[in-house]
Amino acid sequence: QVQLVESGGGSVQAGGSLRLSCAASVSTYSTYCMAWFRQAPGKEREGVAGIDSGLSISYGDSVKGRFTISKDNAKNTLYLQMTSLKPEDTAMYYCGAALSTYCRDYILSRYVYAYWGQGTQVTVSS
Numbered sequence: 491q492v493q494l495v496e497s498g499g500g501s502v503q504a505g506g507s508l509r510l511s512c513a514a515s516v517s518t519y520s521t522y523c524m525a526w527f528r529q530a531p532g533k534e535r536e537g538v539a540g541i542d543s544g545l546s547i548s549y550g551d552s553v554k555g556r557f558t559i560s561k562d563n564a565k566n567t568l569y570l571q572m573t574s575l576k577p578e579d580t581a582m583y584y585c586g587a588a589l590s591t592y593c594r595d596y597i598l599s600r601y602v603y604a605y606w607g608q609g610t611q612v613t614v615s616s
Contacts, residue, residue: 491515492514492515492516492587492589492604492605493514493515493605494512494513494514494515494585494586494587494605494606494607495512495513495607495608496510496511496512496583496584496585496607496608496609496610497510497511497512497513497610498510498511498610499583499610499611499612500611500612500613501613501614501615502575502612502613502614502615503614503615503616504575504576504577504614504615504616505574505575506575506614507571507572507573507574507575508572508575508612509569509570509571509572510526510569510570510572510583510585510610510612511567511568511569512524512526512567512568512569512570512585512607513565513566513567514566514567514568514585514587515566516566516587517563517566518561518562518563518566518567518568519543519563520543521543521587521588521589522542522543522588522589522590522591522593522594523540523541523542523543523586523587523588523593523594523597523602523603524540524541524542524561524568524585524586524587524588525537525538525539525540525541525559525585525586525588525597525598525603526538526539526540526557526559526568526570526583526584526585526586527583527584527585527586527600527603528579528581528582528583528584528612529581529582529584529609530580530581530582533581535584535600536550536598536600537550537597537598537599537600538550538553538557538570538583538598539553539557539558539559539570539598540559540597540598541559541560541561541568541597542593542594542597544594546594546597547559548597548598550598552578553572553579556572556573556574556575557570557571557572557573558570558571558573559571568585570583572612575612575614576614577614577615577616578614579612579614580612580613580614581611581612582609582610582611582612583609583610583611583612584606584607584608584609585606585607586600586603586605586606586607587603587604587605588602588603588604588605589604589605590602590604
């Protein structure tokens with residue numbers, strides 16, 4: 491059973507920064523894909539940033555240039571550094587892990603992720 495625990499959310503003003511963390515109960519080194527998703531009320535869960543075991547990275551169009559995904563394999567922890575935050579970034583942020591190799595072709599699709607954390611809330615005020 492894979493367990494993911496997110497932390498680091500909070501309330502910030504527009505233009506501010508936050509760093510989210512996701513502690514995994516499995517090796518982040520060998521996990522094929524890990525990603526951050528977000529879901530605002532009334533909206534679908536959308537892929538924000540993903541990283542595969544080969545360290546290939548993908549970002550959603552709305553966060554390119556502002557968010558950075560990384561992982562520390564020694565700590566089995568995934569990170570999301572968020573800068574220049576906007577009110578439209580307000581959402582619950584979730585960490586996902588996928589253990590199937592095909593995830594690399596669909597790394598920002600929620601359908602390839604079998605494991606999810608409980609989420610951490612990010613609120614950006616204008």
